[in-house]
Amino acid sequence: MNELFSFLVRHSKWFVFTFFVVISCMLLFKDDPYRQHVYITSAGRLASTAYKGANNVTSYFNLHEINDDLNRRNAQLQAENAMLKEIIDGYEEQRFTDTLVLDPDVRHFDFITAHVINNSIAHPYNYLTINKGSDDGVKPELGVIDRNGVVGIVSNVGPSSARVISLLNPHFRLSCKIKRSEYFGSLVWNGQSPTEASLEELPRHTIFEVGDTIVTSGYSAVFPAGLPVGVVMDDDTDKNQNFFTLRIRLLADFTTLSNVQVVVNNQADELNALRAGEENDSKKNPFGT
Numbered sequence: 001m002n003e004l005f006s007f008l009v010r011h012s013k014w015f016v017f018t019f020f021v022v023i024s025c026m027l028l029f030k031d032d033p034y035r036q037h038v039y040i041t042s043a044g045r046l047a048s049t050a051y052k053g054a055n056n057v058t059s060y061f062n063l064h065e066i067n068d069d070l071n072r073r074n075a076q077l078q079a080e081n082a083m084l085k086e087i088i089d090g091y092e093e094q095r096f097t098d099t100l101v102l103d104p105d106v107r108h109f110d111f112i113t114a115h116v117i118n119n120s121i122a123h124p125y126n127y128l129t130i131n132k133g134s135d136d137g138v139k140p141e142l143g144v145i146d147r148n149g150v151v152g153i154v155s156n157v158g159p160s161s162a163r164v165i166s167l168l169n170p171h172f173r174l175s176c177k178i179k180r181s182e183y184f185g186s187l188v189w190n191g192q193s194p195t196e197a198s199l200e201e202l203p204r205h206t207i208f209e210v211g212d213t214i215v216t217s218g219y220s221a222v223f224p225a226g227l228p229v230g231v232v233m234d235d236d237t238d239k240n241q242n243f244f245t246l247r248i249r250l251l252a253d254f255t256t257l258s259n260v261q262v263v264v265n266n267q268a269d270e271l272n273a274l275r276a277g278e279e280n281d282s283k284k285n286p287f288g289t
Helices: 002-010 012-030 033-094 268-284
Strands: 109-119 127-130 143-145 150-157 162-166 174-178 184-188 196-203 213-216 228-235 243-250 259-265
Touching: 127 150, 174 228, 184 243, 196 228
Parallel strands: none
Antiparallel strands: 109 127, 109 259, 127 162, 143 150, 143 259, 150 162, 174 184, 174 213, 184 196, 196 243, 213 228, 228 243
């Protein structure tokens, strides 16, 4: 109690000054409409500025939650888009058959959202790490994409994280095609710039133009067909060779990777079983007779 009394005595001048300032303001604005208007306007502006500042601070701390929600929505849209493409392809095939080859009630692909927690782009063989693992449904040999294009493929999985072979790794080869002409080849990183790769093994009669979009071919159980990968820069081929090699500008920006999606093929086990059966049959009867 003595400390409180001492505090009031020490700062009594400020309390008296504040009291008289408040009384003066009340007398100043009480009977003058113009001054009242100025006061109300100024107070409103000050309050508005304070509210905006508080809202900006609150919005900043909510960005992570908003970003996660956007990623979940994007993953849902990716799954729906892949499903719609398959339905359209199924109806195209139905024009030549009596039955629809695709069950529209079965979703072929699902997408798991994840964040990149480690990434390399300057090594000869680059990898990245994501914050989702086996507890979240991630398995080896699942594809990884971001909002711009293909990123890589899962190699090793732990309970809560996974290692991904980056597209910037010569060990990762991706079956791609030129969207406009349907000619396909194998995309591999050239080991130089993190923004470029090479599309190899294209037939000599391939038709292409600079600026053509390169997409996934869909010839594997990892990625859906039609996912964007890059854009043709120019022809990097000796004219005496039998195959084209094209320089490709990658659409995924590996220098700023943050949010990615893991591609889950719900029919991968069935496709792999069929391929294993085909390989066994070819070994038993290598001449196909």
